[in-house]
Amino acid sequence: MWKPLLLSIQIAGSATIVSLIAGVVIAALLSRWRNPIAGALDAFVTLPMVLPPTVLGYFLLVFWGAQSPVGQFLDQIGLPLVFTWRGAALAASVVALPLVVLSSRAAFDAVDPSLRDVARTLGRSELSIFLSITLPLGWRGVLSGGILAFARALGEFGATLMVASNIPGKTQTLPLAIYDAVQSGNQSEANLLALGLTLTAIILILAFRRLGTTIVGGRAHE
Numbered sequence: 001m002w003k004p005l006l007l008s009i010q011i012a013g014s015a016t017i018v019s020l021i022a023g024v025v026i027a028a029l030l031s032r033w034r035n036p037i038a039g040a041l042d043a044f045v046t047l048p049m050v051l052p053p054t055v056l057g058y059f060l061l062v063f064w065g066a067q068s069p070v071g072q073f074l075d076q077i078g079l080p081l082v083f084t085w086r087g088a089a090l091a092a093s094v095v096a097l098p099l100v101v102l103s104s105r106a107a108f109d110a111v112d113p114s115l116r117d118v119a120r121t122l123g124r125s126e127l128s129i130f131l132s133i134t135l136p137l138g139w140r141g142v143l144s145g146g147i148l149a150f151a152r153a154l155g156e157f158g159a160t161l162m163v164a165s166n167i168p169g170k171t172q173t174l175p176l177a178i179y180d181a182v183q184s185g186n187q188s189e190a191n192l193l194a195l196g197l198t199l200t201a202i203i204l205i206l207a208f209r210r211l212g213t214t215i216v217g218g219r220a221h222e
Contacts, residue, residue: 003168003169003172004172004173004174004176004177004193005174005196007085007171007172007173007174008154008173008174008175008197009154010085010089011085011088011089011092011153011160011173012092012150012153012154012156013150014086014089014093015089015090015092015093015096015149015150015153015156016093016096016146016149016150016153018089018090018093019093019094019096019097019099019100019146019149019153020100020142020145020146020149022093022097022100023097023099023100023101023104023145023149024100024104024135024142026041026045026097026101027100027101027102027104027105027108028104028108028130028134029041030042030045030101030105031105031108031109031134032126045097045098045101046098046101046102047098048094048095048097048098049098052158053095053156053157053158053159053162054158054159054161054162056091056094056095056158056159057091057158057159057160057161057162057163058162060087060090060091060094060159060162060163061082061162061163064081064082064087064090064163065082066080066082081163082163082164083164083165083167083170083171084164084170084171085164085170085171087163087164087171088156088160088163088164088171088173089153090163091156091159091160091162091163091164092152092153092156092159092160093149093153094159095152095153095156095159096148096149096150096152096153096156097149099145099148099149099152100142100145100146100148100149101145102145103141103142103144103145103148104138104141104142104145106141107137107138107139107140107141107142107144108134108138108141110138110141111133111134111137111138115133115137116129116133116134119132119133147204147207148204150204151200151201151204151205154174154197154200154201154204155175155197155201156173156175157173157175157176157179160173160175160176161176166179166180168180174193174196174197175197177193178190178193178194178197181193
């Protein structure tokens with residue numbers, strides 16, 4: 001029981017870090033751009049929300065597999081992704097990425113544009129404006145996206161199964177362990193694992209809602 005739980009936390013934590021870094025960058029670009037490229041990027045980033053996880057996992061498997069140039073390169077440098085926890089973490093990060101982008105972009109769009117305009121008149125670069133104004137004012141949205149990303153990565157099943165398979169002690173996360181317990185008829189273990197995963201998700205959702213209430217309350221007092 002403990003191995004799948006600890007592995008799930010490790011994978012979800014790694015996926016959250018990756019999705020936060022990539023998501024904040026993408027959200028900053030989408031918040032600033034207003035052109036067809038931004039529309040295409042927005043659609044591409046949102047795709048994991050509408051594609052079935054198994055289909056997304058299949059695409060990742062093809063892209064990272066041993067027959068692909070990327071997979072062959074990773075094998076040569078000793079960092080294969082398929083059938084490893086690293087592959088599971090990256091698959092989970094792709095699934096969780098849209099949540100970070102949507103939450104962060106909404107927070108960045110809510111920042112008063114006049115503040116950035118004033119900074120530009122003072123000769124500040126766009127990167128400096130983002131780091132000193134947009135990101136500090138929108139950090140709650142970024143944090144909200146991170147919480148949702150962690151919860152989504154923690155419960156990821158389909159893409160993880162396709163990319164990393166279900167190897168006990170190596171790539172078997174909590175959702176995969178629940179699936180195994182049900183398949184083997186071990187109802188008590190399945191109930192225990194499902195309860196632990198559900199309680200964790202509830203705690204994360206409550207944290208997200210409380211943060212959202214804090215954001216709304218803070219704006220109401222401004």
